[in-house]
Amino acid sequence: MLKSIKGLVFGAASTLLLAGVAHADITVYTAGPQSLIDKLAEGFTAQSGIKVNVFQATTGKIMARIEAEAANPAVDVLISASWETATDFAKRGWLVSYTSPNAEKVPDFLKNETAVAQGVSALGIAWNTKSGTPKPAEWSDLAKPEFKDLVNIPDPAQSGSSFELTAALAGQDDFALFKSLKDNGAIIAGANAEALNPVLQGAKGAVFGAVDYITFGNKAKGESIDVVFPESGTVIAPRPVMILNWSKNQDEAKKFVDYMLSDEGQKLVAGTYLMPARSDIPADRPLISDLKLIDYDAAAIQGKRKEILQQISDIFGAN
């Protein structure tokens, strides 16, 4: 008995050790889809011979890890789902200045000295086509009686992109739209996936401000769901790529950024229904040029983050 326990422990130990031994040339933390980073890593390794080790989680969980690791950081390249982290990290002096030659076709508002977008998602209305509700065209349509008790709003406190949209729309009419949504029975429902799932099953009719690429992906799988981008405008969520200044593999990291912005890399991005950051890469979905964007001062909004979240939580009670 004791012997077999010993055997088990050693067996388990050696398996774990081997899992740790695989040495990576660069380490990438990404808040993007696992399938995308897997393909990017594979393509990059095939092309350059440099290995890529990946940690994938939500932006929040990645930040917790980086914060806890701060004394002895491991990450070389960070792909966040929120541009705000790029601004914040730059302010802290954590980022390497680098402009990839492949970033030439990336529009100016999607890049700066220390960060460049890998892809872009936009926020829209995710609408269940079989829900028996009329196809919405505008944000305000979701405050109409046809959508009574049928609208989910992703929690702006949990989803960075939902916060941007909430703040931008609230700034236009001083929260009037959100008050009428509340009066119509709309609720704040967890992060993005939690808000979308009930709409897929039909418990709810629409998500107010869904991340579009996940919804497009579900549509492609045959779900009766569609994305509506209101004429009055929406916001986009660029996904910044950054190289951390503590990285000991900055040359390799730069090559990886180049690869992500290459034709091949950008086509992989488009394959996940994200908008490619480069304007010359086609995608099977509406692109930035097809969307009307709300004009708002992102920096000012971030400064008032606490206040805006408080207002929303006052309106919707609960949280």
Next chain:
Amino acid sequence: MSAKDIGGVAPAAWLALSGLVVVVAVPFAAIVLQAIFPELGAGSFARPFSLLSQTLGDVRLLRMTGNTVLLGLCVVIASALLAIPLGVARALYRIPLAPVWDVLLLVPFMIPPYIATLGWIMTLQPRGYMEQLFGFNLTPVLFSLFGMTLVMTFNTFPVVYFAVSRTVEAIGLRYSDVGRVFGATPARAFWRITLPLSAPGLAASLLLVFAAAIEEYGTPAALGRRAGFEVLVTGIDTRVGDWPIDLPGAATLSLVLVIMSLAAFLLQRWILTRRSYQTVGGKPQNAEKRELGRLTIPVMLMFGIVAFLSTGVPMLAILGTALSGTISGGLAFDNLTLRHFADVFGNSAGALGALTNSLTLGLATAVLTGLIGVVAAYVVVKTRIRGRALIDIMTVLPNALPGIVVAVGLILAWNMPGLPFTPYNTGFILLLAYCCILLPQTARYATAAFLQIGDNLEAAARVAGASGAVAFRRILLPLVFPSLASAMLLVFALASRELVASIVVAPVGMQTISTFIWRQFEQGSVGLGMAMAFVTIILTTLLPLLFLMLLRRGGLVRE
């Protein structure tokens, strides 16, 4: 004569202590330091205590703490109400199909809470499975304290059921029969003799339920937020997951949780130290069980209903979703597909690697926590070594540490620059995290089991010439092994599906079952996630059962 001060004890104490220091004390110290020194992550001890008062002075803290206690108590009471009648019936009467009920009541424990909650939501919400089948829904019930209590109780009551049925079975009818001889009614004999004697197992299991309830993340996050019911764990998660990260605040809130769990632990200890519970004083008796008689139908109904609600509903919801081509297609014949299962076994998105990783980790965790747990329990219960109270407390500390906080503590501790060796960024960091989170399971059950074993057994062995080590291995270990083995099997199941710590601390490039499922949900592939969940639940239920069967055949565990 007592077996306390004879040789052979000191090495055991040292083994337990060093295991506990690595597994519990190191991450816990890091958390305490983080609460005090806000810039610890960056390796700086600047501005001590500067953020402590800010966190503790937050008005919401009182509400979150109150909600946490309330939820914990509700789940404990509901679990006791559900599990004690079933457990007692199972222990004292001959129940038709008893092994089948045991398996069915074991399954809910194998269902990851966040999956069970999602299953319940998809069943009860408007146009959910229940409405698709029967034309009505029960949404209002779900998103409330009542709904949370129900879902969490279905998940945790097996702990109490198995503890009660095993301890009451071990006590058997001998003692209450003595009471009957002296004129007690059956009810009186039960209330005055059987139930009090099974207190160690009952109290230990209720403590575990309380700790699990105040530490649980998935259900309060999915159901409680909508009901406006914020608990400490969701508050901690907001601090850790919401930029800018507030690690010191999260650490402080965790310490509040730890204090609550310790208070519950001290209460349990106080109950247990008031008298002796030794019922195993000689060679085992043959357990005689009574016939159910007129009670057959009501008892069978009780088992049936509880098994259906706790195992049937969530499992059917999981299977239904896993077999659906699309969610919006609903329960329709043309929407039926095996694609998601084919994807799991076709290693889509690394599913098989995740399974292997988690099962290996689960096994290693069960073995390690079993070893440390049994030695620590022995030292605490059967020796008079100074400092054994400290060992006892260390085995219960992690009870209240939320997974995410253990993860942060481990990173803080093991990622310091200049360490000659670090488990960080290898699979060992997950092993450490799981051992820390799950150690209380084995330690509590082993402690309860040791409390029921009379000192005379060990003493007799020593008198007959056995060394301390031999007496431990040949007399005590076999007697506690049934309890320990079932605790280790629970640890295996829990470790192979641990979510919150895994997400943060998993080494780069390594997936576990839970992070795999969670990623599928995040990216909108609910079907694939549910297929993986179904495979996992079946595996984590069948593997331990197979193992138990082998042990029985080998004569290591009595029937």
